[in-house]
Amino acid sequence: RSAVAIKSYSSLKLIVEVNYIWFLFARFLKMSGAFARMWNHPAGPKTVFFWAPTMKWGLVIAGIADLDRPAEKISPGQSLALSLTGILFSRYAMVITPVNYNLMSVNIFVAATGLYQLYRKMYDVPPAGLGTRIAAFFKPAPPAKS
Secondary structure, three states, X not given: OHHHHHHHHHHHHHHHHHHHHHHHHHHHHHHOXXXXXXXXXXXXXXXXXXXXXXXXXXXXXXXXXXXXXXXXXOOHHHXXXXXXXXXXXXXXXXXXXXXXXXXXXXXXHHHHHHHHHHHHHHHOOOOOOHHXXXXXXXXXXXXXXX
């Protein structure tokens, strides 16, 4: 019986603490003008117009990870689709109301990674991983022949 009372008291205490933290956060939003404007923006964090492009950055990360993939394993159809959707939705993000700069920026990067993969596929550019690039940068120049 006492264990149930303690457990319910702990739950009640947690609920009160969470509500108090939320109250303080709401007060902070009212005090901070710039943050409040961003929070209450029509494309702000309370809407899907913020979270959908934010999650789409995963495509950009996957595209950057594919830069180490050999050119013969690159899918031209997938790269073309990513490039075209990136280009089209970059324009779309600028003509909708409200203008969604988060959507525009992620689609520019999606298009860029797709176009670079297409370039690598067409010209058979070998992958150069980040470690290879760094090592090549710090590699001393060959001695001059006389």
